[in-house]
Amino acid sequence: MTDATPAARSRRAGRSNPPWYLLIAPAAVAVVMLVPLVYLVVRATEADAATLAALVLRRRNLELLGNTLLLTGGVVAATTLIALPLAWLVVRTDIPAVRLVTFLGVLPLSVPGYVMAYALLSLGGNYGFLARVLGIVVARPAGYWGALAALTLYCFPYVFLNVRASLAGMDASLEESARSMGYGHREVLRRVILPHLTPALFSGWLIVAIYVLGDFGAIALMRYEVFSYAIYTQYSGAFDRTYAAWLSLMLLALAMVPVLLEGRLLRGARYARTGTGVARSLRRIRLGAWKIPALFFVAVVVTGSIGLPFGILAYWLSVRPPWTELARVGQAFLYSAGAAAPAAISTVLVALPIAYLRVRHPSPLSHTAERLAYVGYALPPLSLALAMVFFSLRLARPLYQSLPLLVVAYMISFLALAMGPIRASLLQAPRRLEEAARSLGFSPFAAFVRTVVPLLRRGMFASTGLVFVVAMKELPIAFLLAPTGYVTLSLAVFSRTSEAMHVEAAPYAAAIVLFSSLFVGLLLRHEGKE
Amino acid sequence: MTLSSRSTYGWTAALLLLLLTALPVAAAGRAEPGAAEPAQRELTIYSGRGESLVAPLVESFESKTGIRVSIRYAGTAELAVLLAEEGTRTPADLFWAQDAGALGALSGEGLLADLPAHLYEALPDIYRSTTGRWLATSGRARVLAYSPQRVDETEFPESVFDLAAPEYRGRVGWAPTNGSFQAFVTAMRVVHGEAATADWLRAMQANDVQAYRNNTTQVEAIAAGEIDFALVNNYYLLRFTAADPGYPVDQRFFADNDIGNLVNIAGLGVLRASRRTDEAIAFAEFLLSHEAQAYFTGTVYEYPVRADVDPDEQLESFETLLDASPRVDLDALEDLEGTLSLLRETGLL
Structure with missing residues (x-):
């Protein structure tokens, strides 16, 4: 503190103490994320050493882990190859029907994993769509490539949403000054645009990677054997919680590697606009003759990610028209929305102060709180739900299997989803604006609401949409924690597919997709002027 | 900026409204034990x-x-x-x-x-x-599902143990992660012993058996032409044929009392x-x-x-089912941990 150079002084000012109320959210998150960890450790210590060794230290775990990592890497790469160009097209070029293309780029998120896997599987084979309609027999996708395709097709919007929010908020003057210094297109892309996209890319990758690490459904339908197999069979095959807890902790440890790595890579990065507070919109690049390949690319992505699942849903619906089911579907929708909407809104409200602290008041506490947000997302949902059962039965019995508890469980599970877009927008919001508002006599809170919140709009909308759509599809947590008799759309779907009644499940699956897309459409419409 | 922030608030308010209307509806679905008339059972x-x-x-x-x-x-x-x-x-x-x-x-x-x-x-x-x-x-009986197009009448195995024979190489499906398959393996351990079961599991793997997610996906794999036989529960196929009478899969029992016909x-x-x-x-x-x-x-x-x-x-018929099914104490089927260990040892899980 004896250092009195102006630079050091300004550094200190940057780390000024945040208002106390901002610390509530990170402190709460730190405590809440510990709940499932404590539970898993409690269960894990019940293990018997010999059985444990046979289960944890076997060679096959390495094979399964290897498969998991290969798939995770593949899906991260493939989603980027789709999402990056797509985001660039909708933000930076004069591609026609921008809003529609953007909407279609987010929509696959609403597709339940099993629908995507079934859509791919029912194309090929002797009795598949292509064979019966066109007379062409192609092999059904399976194994690594099948799993890669299915996951990529409904996960790429995570990266797309993050990158798009970041691209749209980028300051025009940076790119212009780079050009004025003689950089060409390629160099501007490499030296200016891509580095500024790193936080958004990282958070998108992280979400996709952790999702792939934990997914069981679509991967199992594609017959690819990964580590989540082991966890799933431990719960479902042996009705066992002890060794499943060990496997869950192993998965969590694995998932925390990229989480910590990302935190390290992003530390100290600065992306705020340097010019005046308001970002000038960039001139959109004229595609000219490139319009055709660009539209072709969009068409291919949309056909795969939306055409296929919509096709199979339409087929199932045509086998048995859903009219008699509509009343039940409507009720199930209200239940789903009744959990997903409060979960989405409250998750974003919690994510906001955490992201804000992380960006404006970097400290070990804010950094830890932000990283801890990923614990909930990385835990197998069934383990998380069991932890909530364990604690609520002991400490908050009246809340057990109540809607508020379900919403809290969703918040724990999905907080990480909300962090990315908000953080990316915050990183770009200039600190000076807030400082100016403060100097005009506004309280820190008022300054924040008046200057930063408007700039966070896009990020907050993206986060709300993400959490809502994912909560609409969620299953294992609702299994255990939804109020008894509270049959949401996703529970209704499961309750039919588990009896091999895909046709009967279709109206509910279609309702998930329909209502999620309506919600996404509404958000995009209101998120701001293009 | 004022304009845009105002519409942010408007939109947030609309969402909160939606939430407020959804909540009571949602809460109404929750059964409140004892909250209704006291006489309600x-x-x-x-x-x-x-x-x-x-x-x-x-x-x-x-x-x-x-x-x-x-x-x-x-x-x-x-x-x-x-x-x-x-x-x-x-x-x-x-x-x-x-x-x-x-x-x-x-x-x-x-x-x-x-x-x-x-x-x-x-x-x-x-x-x-x-x-x-x-x-x-x-x-729910375990049965052998098969493709009537690709399987000849002479090819039907007497016992589930026969499926390890060379003529079935690469043609059979099973579902190691599925509960009903694991119950069947448990029954096999109870009736035929650990060693015989482990040998069969290994022989099947050596015979290029194909692993699927569950019963349904095996039936679909037969229709798709990936496999010719599958070890499944009896009712899944009938749910397919109810929607599509021409569905190209059929099923039958093994010989009477074979463990492959376990009734779960x-x-x-x-x-x-x-x-x-x-x-x-x-x-x-x-x-x-x-x-x-x-x-x-x-x-x-x-x-x-x-x-x-x-x-x-x-x-x-009820009698045919009783004849076909092996005699297994269903309570013995609870030793799932033993089955999982065996499946792990043989590298199936």
Whole structure:
């Protein structure tokens, strides 16, 4: 503190103490994320050493882990190859029907994993769509490539949403000054645009990677054997919680590697606009003759990610028209929305102060709180739900299997989803604006609401949409924690597919997709002027 | 900026409004035990069986008895784990499971109450537990599904053990992660011993057996032409052919008493912690009634547990099923950890 150079002084000012109320959210998150960890450790210590060794230290775990990592890497790469160009097209070029293309780029998120896997599987084979309609027999996708395709097709919007929010908020003057210094297109892309996209890319990758690490459904339908197999069979095959807890902790440890790595890579990065507070919109690049390949690319992505699942849903619906089911579907929708909407809104409200602290008041506490947000997302949902059962039965019995508890469980599970877009927008919001508002006599809170919140709009909308759509599809947590008799759309779907009644499940699956897309459409419409 | 922030608030307010309207609707769906008239009799069921199957039965039960039923639908395995975690604090009165293993596991943890003998006395051995803590509500036979186009009449194996022979190389499917397959492996261990079962599992792997997710996906794989035979439960194919009579898959039993024809069950147990055992037993009686048994077999093609209810015409007769099925103590099927260890040792999990 004896250092009195102006630079050091300004550094200190940057780390000024945040208002106390901002610390509530990170402190709460730190405590809440510990709940499932404590539970898993409690269960894990019940293990018997010999059985444990046979289960944890076997060679096959390495094979399964290897498969998991290969798939995770593949899906991260493939989603980027789709999402990056797509985001660039909708933000930076004069591609026609921008809003529609953007909407279609987010929509696959609403597709339940099993629908995507079934859509791919029912194309090929002797009795598949292509064979019966066109007379062409192609092999059904399976194994690594099948799993890669299915996951990529409904996960790429995570990266797309993050990158798009970041691209749209980028300051025009940076790119212009780079050009004025003689950089060409390629160099501007490499030296200016891509580095500024790193936080958004990282958070998108992280979400996709952790999702792939934990997914069981679509991967199992594609017959690819990964580590989540082991966890799933431990719960479902042996009705066992002890060794499943060990496997869950192993998965969590694995998932925390990229989480910590990302935190390290992003530390100290600065992306705020340097010019005046308001970002000038960039001139959109004229595609000219490139319009055709660009539209072709969009068409291919949309056909795969939306055409296929919509096709199979339409087929199932045509086998048995859903009219008699509509009343039940409507009720199930209200239940789903009744959990997903409060979960989405409250998750974003919690994510906001955490992201804000992380960006404006970097400290070990804010950094830890932000990283801890990923614990909930990385835990197998069934383990998380069991932890909530364990604690609520002991400490908050009246809340057990109540809607508020379900919403809290969703918040724990999905907080990480909300962090990315908000953080990316915050990183770009200039600190000076807030400082100016403060100097005009506004309280820190008022300054924040008046200057930063408007700039966070896009990020907050993206986060709300993400959490809502994912909560609409969620299953294992609702299994255990939804109020008894509270049959949401996703529970209704499961309750039919588990009896091999895909046709009967279709109206509910279609309702998930329909209502999620309506919600996404509404958000995009209101998120701001293009 | 003012304009844009105003519309942000407007939009947030709209969302909150939506939320406020959705919440009461949602809350209304939650059964508040005891909150209604004090005389209302109630029952809470955890059901591993699907809603489309269960809901009509429950409506009929409610109108007959006046007992109000709340149901939690989820996977049988998830519910079994949930019940174990809840222990004596469970709000559930009755657990309706898709397989005997889950019931056996809960019974083993001491969570299930003894059932009154009148419920199960009349049931054949294959449909009840020697512990008297759970009983079958319907039977589900393991069968060999096959492709009628690609399988010749002379090719049918006598026993599930024959599938390790060279002529079936690469043509057979199974589902190592699936509960009904694991129950079958457990039964094989009980009847034929650990060594014979391990040998068979290894021989099948050496014979390039194809692993699938579950029963349904195996039936679909036969239709798709990936495999010619599959080890599945009997009712899945019939659910496919009900929607599509031309579905290109057929099924049959192995020779009588072969372990490949294991009859597993869907069944129920009453929670020891329940204070509404009368209502739970009334529900059990209802599921064993003529009406409910006829409904099971007619709607989901499972075997009735009563001899006086005819199985659906696409199923075998009650006597044929009893002849075909091996004699296995269903309570022994709870040793799932042993089966999982074996499946792990043989590299299947």
